[in-house]
Amino acid sequence: MIITKNHSEMEPLITPNGIKTWKLYDSENAQVVHLQLEKGESLKPHITAVDVFFYVLEGKGSVLVGEEKIQVTAGTLVESPKDIVHCLYNDGDTPFRVLVNKVPRPAATGK
Numbered sequence: 001m002i003i004t005k006n007h008s009e010m011e012p013l014i015t016p017n018g019i020k021t022w023k024l025y026d027s028e029n030a031q032v033v034h035l036q037l038e039k040g041e042s043l044k045p046h047i048t049a050v051d052v053f054f055y056v057l058e059g060k061g062s063v064l065v066g067e068e069k070i071q072v073t074a075g076t077l078v079e080s081p082k083d084i085v086h087c088l089y090n091d092g093d094t095p096f097r098v099l100v101n102k103v104p105r106p107a108a109t110g111k
Helices: none
Strands: 020-026 031-037 051-058 060-065 068-073 077-080 086-090 096-103
Touching (some): 051 068, 060 077, 060 096, 086 096
Antiparallel strands (some): 020 031, 031 096, 051 077, 051 096, 060 068, 060 086
């Protein structure tokens, strides 16, 4: 059976900081979350115990990995190795939509 999900047909999950997210895929092997940052929004810098890669779907923003911060636009993939601080920022005037992919899925909390 083919399983499909479309974020536009799902209710967003709102983080404690007010960021809209949609959990598109969640298995023991990986997790994929669609994240939407509005103008001026950002995640708090944080560290994950698994590798993360970000794929920019729409908009313009910045990605911090370790001590490097770069500007990114739609179509860009950014790798963030485990145990390194990372963060996303919307520096543009339109929504900044990103797929956040965690491999393997974090075991303890699903974050």
